[in-house]
Amino acid sequence: MKKYNFRFVNDPKNRNVGLTxxxxxxxxxxxxxxxxxxxxxxxxxxxxxxxxxxxxxxxxxxxxxxxxxxxxxxxxxxxxxxxxxxxxxxxxxxxxxxxxxxxxxxxxxxxxxxxxxxxxxxxxxxxxxxxxxxxxxxxxxxxxxxxxxxxxxxxxxxLTLKQHIKNIPLYIISIPLSLILLIILGFQILKEKF
Known part of the structure; x- marks a missing residue:
């Protein structure tokens, strides 16, 4: 039997209910x-x-x-x-x-x-x-x-915890890129003031 990987969420206010x-x-x-x-x-x-x-x-x-x-x-x-x-x-x-x-x-x-x-x-x-x-x-x-x-x-x-874990490499790569962009932006602001 094949495995069907539906992501069903147990929402107490709106539960999934199946058919027989x-x-x-x-x-x-x-x-x-x-x-x-x-x-x-x-x-x-x-x-x-x-x-x-x-x-x-x-x-x-x-x-x-x-x-x-x-x-x-x-x-x-x-x-x-x-x-x-x-x-x-x-x-x-x-x-x-x-x-x-x-x-x-x-x-x-x-x-x-x-x-x-x-x-x-x-x-x-x-x-x-x-x-x-x-x-x-x-x-x-x-x-x-x-x-x-x-x-x-x-x-x-x-996202599920598994999806967040899967995205860790992306998170790690995005931090240095964000820092570089902030530094460049900071230099631009300083350059305009002087």
Missing amino acids: VEEIDFLQKESNLKFPQVFVSYLQNAGKNSNVFHVETNSEKLRKIQNELRSELDKLNILQNENILCIKKYDVYEKYFNSNFETYYFFNISENKWNPTLYIFEEVCINEGWLAFKKQIRETKENDFIAFINCGTERKYG
Whole structure:
């Protein structure tokens, strides 16, 4: 069995709550998809409630966003022969643009990876005047699902002790560089006064 290195934080005010195996099996059956094993692991730990990244676990809503995303992709002739698993949808109405912006998070499960790339399908501005928008797919900057969750956790809860220890060489290098910059700055200030 592969190890899934999700960083789950025990936040007493906002605990992670997982789904049971039966609930996950029901979701897979209702969506008529086999979830990637890494996503199953995530659901077991934070399916009902996540203190970092909530996913859709209501079977009707999951089917609905799945169909909506498939329809959007088909309109653009994108990923037509691929199995996709939409796990979350953000729906934001922006008053300034008088428009609804939808963002879908999904896996292309046809890639058949144990830790699949997490993709985002969204509408983005394509000119400087904010007058033209285009729908596009992009990978999350963290590349895979585990890294995406762990970066979100880091942003919300900060670095772990292990990450600080890993950064010690960087800290050591930055101290002399900072001192050199302070000395140069000091000389510049003295030079201007005289």
